[in-house]
Amino acid sequence: MTDQPSYTGEYIVIKALENGVTIIGLTRGRDTKFHHTEKLDKGEIMVAQFTEHTSAIKLRGKAEVMTRHGSIRNDD
Numbered sequence: 001m002t003d004q005p006s007y008t009g010e011y012i013v014i015k016a017l018e019n020g021v022t023i024i025g026l027t028r029g030r031d032t033k034f035h036h037t038e039k040l041d042k043g044e045i046m047v048a049q050f051t052e053h054t055s056a057i058k059l060r061g062k063a064e065v066m067t068r069h070g071s072i073r074n075d076d
């Protein structure tokens with residue numbers, strides 16, 4: 001049997017509701033650092049996955065986030 005990866009294959013969807021929405025990936029493990037930044041313009045969608053490298057995502061700007069836990073919309 002092959003080893004299971006440390007991520008599950010689960011995805012989240014982020015839809016930008018304005019230009020310049022920033023998605024920042026934070027590292028997994030003892031240190032919490034930014035390791036990737038992505039910019040979305042209004043109407044753009046990103047499908048993303050938590051992996052062995054990414055354990056948290058920080059979002060800046062108006063966006064809608066859809067996960068298996070539900071949807072949340074940041075209007076501020």
Ligand code: TRP
Nearest residue numbers: 026027028029030031032055056
């Ligand atoms: N490096 C942290 C970790 O792997 C990143 C992290 C996960 C985090 N969840 C968080 C940082 C919640 C702040 C708040 O656990």
